[in-house]
Structure formats: structure tokens, C-alpha cells
Amino acid sequence: MPLLTFIPSRLIPMVVALVATIILAICFWLPHDDLGPLIGAVATAVLVLAVAALLRGVRQDWRMVESYLQRLGVADDETVPVPGQGSEAARETMLVVARLHRRWRLRRERVAARLDATESLLEALHDPLILVDAERQVLRANQAARNLFGEKVTGRDLAAVVRNPQVLGAVEAVLGGTASRLVEFTQPVPVERVFQARVKPLRGAVMLTLHDITAIKRSDQTRVDFIANASHELRTPLSTLLGFIETLRGPARDDPEAHDRFLTIMHDQASRMSRLVRDLLSLSRIEQDEHMPPTDAVDVAQVVGDVAAALELQARARKIRLRLEIGDNLPPVVGDEDQIAQVVQNLLSNAIKYTREGTDVTVSAVLTDGATVGGGGTSPGARWGGRQTGRMIAVAVIDHGDGIDRAHLPRLTERFYRADAARSKALGGTGLGLAIVKHIVNRHRGRLTIESEVGRGSTFTVYLPAAHGAEAAWPDESAA
Numbered sequence: 001m002p003l004l005t006f007i008p009s010r011l012i013p014m015v016v017a018l019v020a021t022i023i024l025a026i027c028f029w030l031p032h033d034d035l036g037p038l039i040g041a042v043a044t045a046v047l048v049l050a051v052a053a054l055l056r057g058v059r060q061d062w063r064m065v066e067s068y069l070q071r072l073g074v075a076d077d078e079t080v081p082v083p084g085q086g087s088e089a090a091r092e093t094m095l096v097v098a099r100l101h102r103r104w105r106l107r108r109e110r111v112a113a114r115l116d117a118t119e120s121l122l123e124a125l126h127d128p129l130i131l132v133d134a135e136r137q138v139l140r141a142n143q144a145a146r147n148l149f150g151e152k153v154t155g156r157d158l159a160a161v162v163r164n165p166q167v168l169g170a171v172e173a174v175l176g177g178t179a180s181r182l183v184e185f186t187q188p189v190p191v192e193r194v195f196q197a198r199v200k201p202l203r204g205a206v207m208l209t210l211h212d213i214t215a216i217k218r219s220d221q222t223r224v225d226f227i228a229n230a231s232h233e234l235r236t237p238l239s240t241l242l243g244f245i246e247t248l249r250g251p252a253r254d255d256p257e258a259h260d261r262f263l264t265i266m267h268d269q270a271s272r273m274s275r276l277v278r279d280l281l282s283l284s285r286i287e288q289d290e291h292m293p294p295t296d297a298v299d300v301a302q303v304v305g306d307v308a309a310a311l312e313l314q315a316r317a318r319k320i321r322l323r324l325e326i327g328d329n330l331p332p333v334v335g336d337e338d339q340i341a342q343v344v345q346n347l348l349s350n351a352i353k354y355t356r357e358g359t360d361v362t363v364s365a366v367l368t369d370g371a372t373v374g375g376g377g378t379s380p381g382a383r384w385g386g387r388q389t390g391r392m393i394a395v396a397v398i399d400h401g402d403g404i405d406r407a408h409l410p411r412l413t414e415r416f417y418r419a420d421a422a423r424s425k426a427l428g429g430t431g432l433g434l435a436i437v438k439h440i441v442n443r444h445r446g447r448l449t450i451e452s453e454v455g456r457g458s459t460f461t462v463y464l465p466a467a468h469g470a471e472a473a474w475p476d477e478s479a480a
Helices: 011-031 035-074 088-124 143-149 165-175 216-248 256-288 300-310 312-317 337-354 421-426 433-441
Strands: 129-134 138-141 181-187 193-202 205-212 323-326 360-369 383-384 391-398 447-455 457-465
Touching: 011 256, 011 433, 011 457, 129 143, 165 181, 165 205, 165 256, 193 216, 193 383, 216 256, 256 391, 300 312, 300 323, 300 391, 312 323, 312 337, 337 360, 337 391, 337 457, 433 447, 433 457
Parallel strands: 323 360
Antiparallel strands: 129 138, 129 205, 181 193, 193 205, 360 391, 383 447, 391 457, 447 457
């Protein structure tokens, strides 16, 4: 026994097996007397028991290693200590596995951090980005792309997302082995926008990035339109001013009455040019920002009240009474307060100018359902803007003027278009008021409807989306 204390417990079966094997070998060489078979049988039994013990120790080591591996798999992100039992070989094996597990976990954490950073970077990109596989299926779309094409983009064919033959042709060409391609295309809804699409190959896939160049295109077009419109509209008042100046410097130099009369006309023409330039600049600014919807919350009831108060004196001068019909508990709308005020002011100012003296001009604001916009009415009318869903605030301006012939209605929002040009100029109109209203409504993703009947008056209605999450009571239909 003292000898066995110097031998590790795991090696005792091996030592016993070795001794039994030596005894068996000696028995084979001894004479076959009575003790030989007995000693051989005992040695054989000892050998079998030693081998069984050895195999049992190996199985225990294997189970211990297996259990350790299972614990590592369950506690994937934790450090699992190596057990103190088992043979030296088993413990060495578990230590090696533990080191490999720690290295693999650290490497996985680094890769996960890089993937998260890349994901956050792609989502934060201002420009839409779409990744397309070799079958032209959308693999990935960042938040900007989902905002442009809708949330259900991934997994669809690119043709169902970007319905433009130039872009699809560029993607097919790059998938076929062509180098990067650059094309321009127009996205018509909800507001027309111009994009520059860059298509690049990417390891068996294609990366499509879109850069919004609407502002650049509109800026160029605005400069061209401004020059053309300004030169056309300013020609008449400038010619008038030059003619009166020459008259005052010549034949009417010493005529005080002509001075007063001509200076009054010159003042009116100069004021008209000032209003024209102001409206042109306002329209240019609105068109440049039309593709960027506003995000502020605006109290429409407050805006309507303020505009009506500002135009009260103008209405009294023509013996016109302004009537406000504002619904209760109206929710705010998503918009730009200054631009919404400009819409109400343009419509109300036109109504005061063109309605009959001594009549009423009504301004109403009610909550309505966007799905029913433009769905009723028997009067001839025209509509601008796409069909909307959800709650909307309808702001209507109703006058009792001469009305507008239905042939003019579709063109009323064109620049400088006037149903009655002489009357419009006499009243100081520039022909840009309704064009400004249309573009502001487009920027707010709203809708404009015009209904008019000759001899009875006109109704101009602007629909603006209500802010999401705003609490407001719907009208009680049962009480109607």
C-alpha cells in the first residue's frame, strides 16, 4: 500500500493491468502443475478488472468533458470554470476548449459590434440605399429607402419597388458584368422628385444608392422660369413707367394736373411690380422646399382667426362680413405655420376682392376623413393633390361672387392665369396667388379643391393632414 500512495489514482488500473499481464506471461512458461492454472485464472480476472476500471475512468473523463462542453454551449456569453476532478488529460482538454471558447466569444463580439456600427451607419444615411442580389431581389433597404418606397421593400423584386426602366436597365447591366452606372430618374409620387441613381457591383450583388437632386433641378428651373415670367409680366408696367416719365419730362413738364394723375398711375404700376417680384420670390422658395414636408404642429383654428382679424378692415371697406365656423377641439395639423397662414390669407383675400359687396364670406375649419376628400358635391370643380387617408382638417373659404366658368377651373392654379384678366389687374392681382396655394398644399401632402357656379359663388377648400396621436373628438353623427 505505501507504494500505491506514490501512484496517481487514475494510473492504478494501468499498473494492475501491467502486473497481471506479466503474471500471465510467467504462467505460460511455468510447468502445468496444479498451481499454474489457478494462478493464470486469477491473473486473467485481475487483468479483466483492471481493463474495466481503466475503461470506466476513460468514460468518466469523456462524460466530464461532454458535460463541460454542454455548459459552455448554454452559458455562451459567460466564463465557465474548469472542474478540478478528472484526469490530467481531461483537464488539459477542457482548458484548451475554454481558451478557444474565450477567443471565439471575443471575436464574435467584435464582429457583432462592427455589424451593429455598420447597421447604424446605413440606417442613418440621408440617401436611400438598396442592396439587390443576382436574382434582382431586394436584400436590404435602409430607413431612407423605406421612407421613399414603403416599409415592405425587402424580399421583393426591384421592379416592384423602383418602377423606372432606366434604373432597372442599369442594375441588369451591372449584374451582367458592366462597371458602375449613373442614371437620373423622376419619382412622381407623392410629390415629384428627381434622383441620381448610382449602381455599383458588390460581390455577386448590386448596391443601388439614390441622391436627391430635386432642389438642384428646381433651382435651375426656377431661375429659368423667373427670368421668363418676370420679363413677360414686368414688360407692361416698365413700359408704362418709361412712357409717363418721358411725358413728364416733355409735354407735361409744366402741367401740375398731369403730374398728379401720372404720378398716381406710376405709383400703382410700381406697386404692382413690387407685388409681382415678391410673389415670384415667394413661389420660388416654396417650390425649392416642396419635396421636403414640414414637421411642426400648427393650430389651424388660431391661424384662421389671426388671418381673419388682419383682413377685417379690408372686408369692411367693401361692406363684407367675415363669418368663422371653426369646429370644436380641432387637432393640430403637421405643417409650416407661416405657409398655412399664407394659404388662408391668399384665399380669403381673393374672396373679399371678388365677392359682391354687402355679402358674407365664410371661413370654416372642420375635422374630416381623408378617404372622402373630393367625394361629393354637385357643382363643377377641380382638384389638386393625391388621395389621402386618415384624419384631415378641411379649411374652406366660401364667397358669393359671380362664380367662375367651369372651363377656367382646371387652369386656375397655373402661373399668371386669370379667368378675368382685366378685373384681376384692376384689383391688384398678380396671377400667382393660387399657384402659391397649390405648391404649399403639395408640400404639406394635402389637397386643394375648387368648386364654383356662375352667378352663385365659389368654394376653395384646403385639406391638411392632422397630426398623428392628437386627441380630438369626431363629430357625433347620431345627432345629425
